[in-house]
Amino acid sequence: MKRILITGAAGFLGSHLSDRFIKEGYEVIVMDNLITGDMDNIAHLLPLEHFSFHHHDVSNYVHVVGDLDYILHFASPASPIDYLKMPIQTLKVGSLGTHNLLG
Structure with a gap:
């Protein structure tokens, strides 16, 4: 099973892509600090086995x-x-976030 990490998953794009990749059979791991995202956007995915x-x-x-x-x-x-x-915060997420995700 392919594994995907989606950041900003409680936002508009991230939540819709989480739905799509779950439907396509991926293990979907998501991160969000919830500053502007909303858990309501992904609440329906929380009980799923291949979503975290x-x-x-x-x-x-x-x-x-x-x-x-x-x-x-x-x-x-x-x-x-x-x-x-x-x-x-916006600049840090763009620059440091990209750096941290690339490892």
Whole structure:
């Protein structure tokens, strides 16, 4: 079974991609710090065997047990209002988050 990590999974893109990859038979591991994401977007996936949620900020060290086939990095505040409210956090997620995910 292929394994995929999706960051920003409680947001619009991440949640829809989580649905898709579960339907395609992947093991889906997701991370979100829930600053702008909403657990309601992925709540229906939580009971599934091949889905796991990690409440985590990717601007901190990222560790996932086992090999991954894909990483989709969508963690970031996604609106101009959020950018203005959290400019440093937005930059950290983009730069440090990418660095941490590449290991």
